[in-house]
Amino acid sequence: MEQKKLIINPQLLDVTLSRLCHQLLENHDRFEDTVLLGLQPRGIFLANRIRRKLEQILSKEIPLGYLDTTFHRDDFRRRTAPLKANTTYVPFLIEDKKVILIDDVLYTGRTIRAALDAMITFGRPRTVELLVLINRKYTRHLPIEPDYIGKAVNTLDSQRVLVEWQEQGAEDSVWLTTKQDR
Amino acid sequence: MEELRSKHLLGIQDLTREEIELIFNTADNFKEVINRPIKKVPSLRDITIANVFFENSTRTRLSFELAEKRLSADVVNFSSSGSSVKKGETLLDTVNNILAMKVDMVVMRHASPGAPHFLARNIQANVVNAGDGTHEHPTQALLDTFSIRSKFGGVEGKKVAIIGDILHSRVALSNIFALNKLGAEVMVCGPATLLPKHIKSLGVKVTLDLREALEWCEVANVLRIQLERQQVKYFPSLREYSLYYGINKQLLDSLNKPITIMHPGPINRGVELNSDVADSEHSIILEQVENGVAVRMAVLYLLASKVK
Structure with a gap:
């Protein structure tokens, strides 16, 4: 049995995304030297939304790339099957840019560690910030904290946070699922 | 398909179509990696690979060495010239000595067909066949078909002619297996003496006429004459071979369609291919080489996940 609890509904998600965009604008002004990097596979939906909103507000194009962390992960060979990679698409230079990494859920921090590694293979950024929709608190394995947070939640290790997007054929929403032993 | 079934890559014959497609999809990702400013990922940093080349x-x-280094594996190289093989050491002894130095994977080329299969049965390490005599050269066939896929968007239904010394070519055999599995049509073409007797049983078309092969195909994979494997004369002279089976621009221009030219290398210019063809815009020979690194990275990555 799995129990599902709605933690963000479509209306709230839209408000949250707008707030995140405005927080980004506070720090990055006209986005002159700033680029967005969405993390594959699930962070790219959030990254696309953030970009669309920013472009509406600024009426200009914001550079967005997709970064896949598979080959930089630290759990290769510790799993039974090899990790399956996704497309990396970084159509700009990262050298001396302000990079905003975007992912849907921050949990142990290991994906972000891998992402930092993967990112510097494209050059040396001036600064790097992290934006997440959901920050799971007290679950970190590494000293990594987000700069922009959609919502912080307290979770157990046995729970999962599920982010669904319209683009995947669902309703925009975030769920907390709990496995229940019978 | 999430992973390969075997921990070795001994031949295309053992692979399924799904496994080949898994390798291709993984290679797509590595092709992106090797075009980055920093062309290196840390996936195999705790793996040691020996490249053992008896030929x-x-x-x-x-290509293997670059693939290994771009995956951050530690690499040792061995070639039989200048080694103790010349002093009479057996294959198994040589390899076991290398393995005693804690090597996880062995990439081997050997003149005897079946040598990597023998090795795989007798050692713990993962074995990758880098060519065994006239038998198979799986990574070459993978990169050839991957290059066709890159150029045309797919392999299914493509008409591929393999031209030249089919009898002595491991590239031809592995390519036939790979192309058949991926749903391409294959025709082999060469002098009768250089076509194996029962080649039709592999489900390929056969012709002795180069023009017929070129008129039929969309892709021509041209092979070298393997003089080092020919103990007797199979044709009167290279000059005569070149007259009947050499491809030049004039011949290609006389066809009413463009043909993509491939060659596994090394090319004997002026024998099987003229320079005006090898260096033309229809040739994807150097793309093959680039794809080779990505495909080998994919193979090593997928096999390394099975290293205990």
């Missing part, structure tokens, strides 16, 4: 090689060996 000459330039491309394959460099």
